[in-house]
Amino acid sequence: MAEVNELILSKAGSNVELIPEIAKHLISSGGKRLRPMLTLAFADIFGYQGSGHVTLAASVEFMHTATLLHDDVVDESDMRRGKLAARKLWGNQASVLVGDYLLGQAFKMMVDVGSLEALHILSSASAVIAEGEVLQLGAAKNITTSEADYLRVIEAKTAALFAAAAEVGPVIAAQNAAMKQAARTYGLELGYAFQLVDDALDYGGSSAELGKDVGDDFREGKITLPVVFAVERGSDADRAFWKRCMEGEEVGEGDLEQAIELLKKYDALSDTVSRARAYGDKALRALDTLPPGRHNDALADAVAFCISRVS
Template identity: 75%
Template sequence: MSAVNELILSKAGSNVDLIPEIARHLISSGGKRLRPMLTLAMAELCGYRGDGHVGLAASVEFMHTATLLHDDVVDESDMRRGKLAARKLWGNQASVLVGDYLLGQAFKMMVDVGSLDALRILSGASAVIAEGEVMQLGAAQDIGTTEARYMDVIEAKTAALFAAAAEVGPVIAEADASVRASARNYGMALGLAFQLVDDVLDYGGSASDLGKDTGDDLREGKITLPVILAIQRGQEADRAFWRRCLEERDVRDGDLEQAVALMRSTDALADTVTRARDFGAEALAALDGVPAGAHRDALAEAVDFCIARIS
């Protein structure tokens, strides 16, 4: 990870002063680096001995950072990782353009690694992530959004990058197809668990755990699984509350507390936690298909870390 961090800071540089200033604001703000860790661990547990996994891991982190810069503009977010969002400091235009620059750097690093398969997997994930963001935009403020549609959204916008990050490690290690599939399944399940935990934290956690302001999902009109379950199980008066907050974007003082109370009374938060744990169990089961050792143990600990945020 030290080598990955050095490469990230190096590739975030530019003769255009604003680019490294904005990029490093977010890159150095204490992100978990969970996705690049998956790439490193999966490559090394498959016996990879080169340094290509470092470049791919940095590419993965750049892809993630670019999506954060873009998402904050789309969502009109004020905070990111406990700091003012880049868009609040430099504006929406600069945030979008620096995100584009980081995506370009990510693809350059992928090409430098020289694995066509890895390039195909990560470029495919980039397209899927964009599709997921557009899907989420279409579902925003729609209280009729179904659970199935929401799971499609988070599989694309969040889990796809986890899955790709995990799969490219065995790919450059030239591991068997079964190991590649197990790695991908692990990443996909972990990504779904991670997003569902975030959904719960937005209503029942702290800003430090979440990395942004709690209650942002409500203020931004986002439909998440706890909201969907609360709407499905609530009374007509409850649906009128959700309609006002989410569809009409009329959020008032005390509405976040009322939203949490409705989620608790319908077991929407508890059931979302259960589903996150179920996906965590799927991720652990997928690890049975990869070689045993310290790296597999670390990947199992990553699942525990993800779920522990809501313990």
């Protein structure tokens, strides 16, 4: 990871001063680096000896950072990782364009590795992530969104990059299809679990845990799984409340507190966490087919860490 971080900082450089300034504002703000760690771990599991896993891990983190810069513009977010969002400091245009630059750098690094299969996996994930963002726009402020609809969003928007980050490890280590699929399944299920825990934390966590204000999803009209559950299980009066707040953008004083009460009343938060645990269990089962070793323990720990954020 030290090599990955060094590469990330070097590739974030540019003769255009604003680019490294914005990129490093987000890159150095303490992200978990879970996605690049998956690439490193899965390459090491299979005894990969080159440096391509470091390069691919850095490209994965650049893809993730680019999506964060773009997301904050789309969502009009004020905070990211406990700091002011880049768009609040430099504006929307600069944030989008620097995100584009980081995506370009990510693809250059993928090409440098020389694996067409890895390039295909990560470039496909990039397209899927963009589709997920558009899907989320369609689901936003729509309280008729179903659980299946929402899971489609988070598979594309979040889980796809986890899956790709994991899969390219055995790819560059020249492993068979079964090993690639095991890595991909682990990453996909971990991605689901990670996002569902985030969804629960937005209503039941703290700003320190989130790196943003509690209730941002609510204020932005984001329909997440806790809200889906509460709407489906609530009374007509409850649904009228959600419709007013999520679709009508009429969020007033005390509404977040009422939303949290309704989520707890209908077990929406606890059931979201239960779903996350179930996905985490699927990720752990995917590890059973891999060669034993210390990295398997680390990957199991990653699942435990993900769930423990809300335990």
